Amino acid sequence: MAYQTRGRDPLLDSSMAEAIEKRGKELAGLVLLAIGMMATAMILSYHPDDPSWMSATDAPVKNWMGHLGASLAATVFMVIGWGALGFAIMICAWGLRFTLHRGEDRAVSRLIFAPIWLALLSLFAATLTPGTSWVATHSFGLGGLFGDTVLATFLGIMPFGAGLSLKLLSLIMAGLAITVGLFVLGASRRELLLAARFLLVGLIMTYVALRSALGRGATGA
Incomplete structure (x- = not known):
């Protein structure tokens, strides 16, 4: 004996589902913007004398994000230096895209290249000459330990003098960082x-x- 099953009506119609999806993306974008602004504050207020897992001190925390922000900033700066600013830029940019519905569908295909962009930013920062205050408080350059290590490798294999090689690498890394950055940030x-x-x-x-x-x-x- 055969039974006929009546097709069920969808719980939400297509217009309602689309509206919920849009509001969800906007909420995700606002969350990303909030995280991005906190990351920006954490990075811009980085201070090497703040207490962290690398520095035990009773001095008051100068980082705007408190003890947690100071510890995270110290770790990120040690690894990639001022390339850390790319984290904040990336999070804020995609937060805006999700909130404004501007190319948010490109997020997955673009963000997989984010580590390459951060590495390029670190290398570019490593080619810059640090100030006396940075040298006095850090054992690495502006690009962190990663930037210093890779930069030293590149300088060792380039056929030019150290000064000319450093300038050429700075120009190359700046161009690559801008190009890859535009791609990672979703630019069409x-x-x-x-x-x-x-x-x-x-x-x-x-x-x-x-x-x-x-x-x-x-x-x-």
Whole structure:
């Protein structure tokens, strides 16, 4: 004996499911933005004298995120130095994309290259000359231990002198960091074209304004 089963109606219609999905993405974006802002505060307020697992001291914590922020910042800075700023930029950028629904579908395919971008940022920071205060309080350069190690390897295999090799590596790493960074942050061709158009229009307007100001100055003189 055969039984006929009546198809069940979906619990939510397509429009309701789409609305819930959008609100969920917006909530995830707001959470990412909050985490990104906390990460930014933690990194920008990094101080080598803060108490952490590497430094036992009774001095008050200067990091804006407290003891936890000081410990995390000390660890990240030791590994990749100022390349840590890429963490905060990346989290904030994707938080905005999820909140505004701007290319959030590209997150998985782009973020798998995030470690490469952070490594490039660390290498670029390692090519920069640290200030006296940094040298006095750190046993590594601006790119952390990772940046120092890889930079030393590159300098050893380059056929030029140390000074020229360092400048070339700095330019190369800066270009690669910008290129890979735009990809990791989800930039599309349309967005790049709009940004280029905005910059071009801004340059033209600035030139016109300067020329007008110089013309008025010459007339007054």
